[in-house]
Amino acid sequence: MTLIAFLILFVAVVIGYVLNLRAARALRAGGTTMHSLDGFHGGYAALSVLIPTFFLIVLWLLFQGTVIEMLLKGGLPSGQLDGLGTGEIQLIMAEIRSIAGGRIFGEPEQWKLDAAERLVSLRVTSGMLLVAVTAALAALLLSRARRRVSADFRARQGTEGMVHGLMVACATVAIFVTIGIVASLLFETIRFFNMVPFWDFVLGTSWEPQIPLREDQIAAEGAFGMLPVFLGTLVIATVAMVVATPIGLLSAIYLHEFASHRVRSVVKPVLEILAGVPTVVYGFFAILVIAPAIRSFGSDLGLPIAPNTALAAGSVMGIMLIPFISSFADDALGAVPRSLRDGSLAVGATSAETVLKVLFPAAIPGIVGGILLAVSRAIGETMIVVMAAGLIAKMTINPLDSVTTVTVQIVTLLIGDTAFDSPKTLAAFALGMVLFLMTLVINVAALRIVRKYREIYD
Incomplete structure (x- = not known):
């Protein structure tokens, strides 16, 4: 109907x-x-x-x-x-x-x-x-x-x-939706902290949200320390950015400054195809190709490697993020006034010196925007982590170990028909609120960097 x-x-x-x-x-x-x-x-x-x-x-x-x-x-x-x-x-x-x-x-x-x-x-x-x-x-x-x-x-x-009026209404809806999201997160987070002490959540080193759901059920008391979950998120995001940032930036510089028109017309569309591949496909690639290769290489060196590792998930996630960084960096380099490039070459600078000392600093705002988008995507990715990194929260920074992320735990806690009246389900909102604050800090820092360099190079 x-x-x-x-x-x-x-x-x-x-x-x-x-x-x-x-x-x-x-x-x-x-x-x-x-x-x-x-x-x-x-x-x-x-x-x-x-x-x-x-x-x-x-x-x-x-x-x-x-x-x-x-x-x-x-x-x-x-x-x-x-x-x-x-x-x-x-x-x-x-x-x-x-x-x-x-x-x-x-x-x-x-x-x-x-x-x-x-x-x-x-x-x-x-x-x-x-x-x-x-x-x-x-x-x-x-x-x-x-x-x-x-x-x-x-x-x-x-x-x-x-x-x-329609445009004003759409802008108003966007504002109120944002306020509603923050308010719902805040309200449910406050309910969670009424059941679980704040410092136990913020400074806790154990994440085991298993509590009795019925009076006759025997279960553990439950531990709601967020540190292992956020540590796993940071480990996987760091691995992903270590892979994606240099490859994305170098590929953008090559395609923009050094590649011929024929090479650019072929390589750039192929590179951007990576952005359209579903994340579940990346997950299959991680567990069927990357994870076995890492385990095989580790066994040759005598290193203990878990079946699911942060290195496998982060590496594949980094491959997924390459088009974001590359496209933003390429567009940022293309937006730099040609007079800066010509002036650098006119005073005797080489192409490499022009890129490193003139174009790259002038394109910092756009490049930071691309890296920020990639970081946000890495922090919010779920499917690759579920398939390649695991569900167990561990207090470790070893990329060869099995870890989990905030988004995976939120999905795990809210699977099925749930009632938001227990610490186990309300913990998802607390995780979401801390993740929201973390991304907000990243955005503010990135805006400050963009403003600083924009004032210099505009």
Whole structure:
């Protein structure tokens, strides 16, 4: 039904544009002097239909699940949810949704089957109402926009005003989404620190988030020290940057300054293909090629090497990051004014001296941006680490050992239907908050570097 609603919206936008465009042309052909061009009349109609109807569909989809769940809970037999905690209620609702989707495990109670049927009925009703409301609103807006076509109607100002308002709305949404992300992280992190001492998390050297989920379950008390997780992240990111930074920068310098046009036209597209390879493919390459090669080389030297190593994951991640650094560095070198290069060569500097002492310093802002993007990608990578480095958090900086990263642990903690009422699940938000602060510090440092060199070379 959602697809039908969007199709109705698309058809209404096209019809509105065509109708108002033809109406304006007809008036102009009849000798009427129009205030705005014909295209603005069509654009006014299209935007008048598009913006309100699109936001209606989005808001409907955002609140549809909450309203349906409230109606579903209100229709359950009395007493079924009495005395249950938030996590237990969420598990029951997840089971009902699973049954409604055709995934039935075991023999659920009859009231759950009835609730699943009601859930399906509510979803169908909601979809039909969405289509009907979308069609009615689109027709109303079409009629209103069509009546506005006249010689004195300021269609250009109306169209530009709606575009301006749309841009302001998009910027506002971006700001509030950022605030919402930070607020959700902060709120859940505070809940986590109400259960786990702050200093135990920040200075703890053991990460074993295994706690009893039920009163009759026997499990370890759990340890939530973040140091081994972040140390593993730094080790893998460092290995990746050691591989990616020199190769990326040198390849960019060669392609920009020394390679012929034929070589550049072949090598640069091939190099950038690496950016489009899925990370799971890099993970397979790491565990099938790189990790066995490292183990074989280590056994020849008598070095103890784990089956999954930070070196294998970081090396393959570095290969993945080469196009980012190379492309940004190449673009930054190309943006340097040619007068600087010609002036350096004119006073007798060689090409290598020109690159190292003139072009490279002048291109520092763009190069730092590329390296920053690569660092952020390395810190946030998950799939390669899961496949090639492992899941065990260890307090080690040895790249030949098995480590894990923050993102891998966040994914591990939040797999499946989880209730955010225990330290085990809330620990993911604490890790996310610290990771957010770490990347924020990196961004601020990079901006300071960019500003410093921009002031010098602008």
